[in-house]
Amino acid sequence: MTDPDCIFCKIVADQIPSQRVRETERVLAFRDINPKAPTHVLVIPKDHHADVAALARRDPNLAAEVLTVAADVADDDGVTETGWRMLANSGRNAGQEVDHVHVHVFGGKPLGPMLSG
Incomplete structure (x- = not known):
């Protein structure tokens, strides 16, 4: 399922270019266009799910695959040993x-505290 107005669905469909770094049949990882750290990659399910709760409830196996791909991205970018952060808003x-x-x-750099202010 996709949402024709969703920017990430358009990236999955190659309607919007992205710098892909890892891909499986159901998950895509690509560099953020406005990076906040040397490694800043977005990992998304190819199917449209509004948020993490919707994904976890609808397809827990896909949610697990998203986390696995995130760990693989950290390995690929060489940040596993120094530490990395995964964030889902x-x-x-x-x-x-x-x-x-x-x-x-x-x-790829010290990331500081989780929350500010």
Whole structure:
């Protein structure tokens, strides 16, 4: 299932270019266009799910695959030993800007505290 208005669905469909770094049959990982760290990759399910709760409830195996691909991205970018952060925002108050579940993988520098202020 896809959402024709969703930017991430358009990336999956190659309607919008992206720098893909890893891909499985059901998951896509690509570099963020506005990176916040040397490693900043978005990992998304190819099917449209609005947020992490929707994905976990509808397809827990796919949710697990998203996490596995995130770990693989950290390995690929060489940040596993020094440490990396995985972040999933869910809802507007959490900062979710695209209503398609996505996990950010950050690494390559000290990332500081989880929350500010």
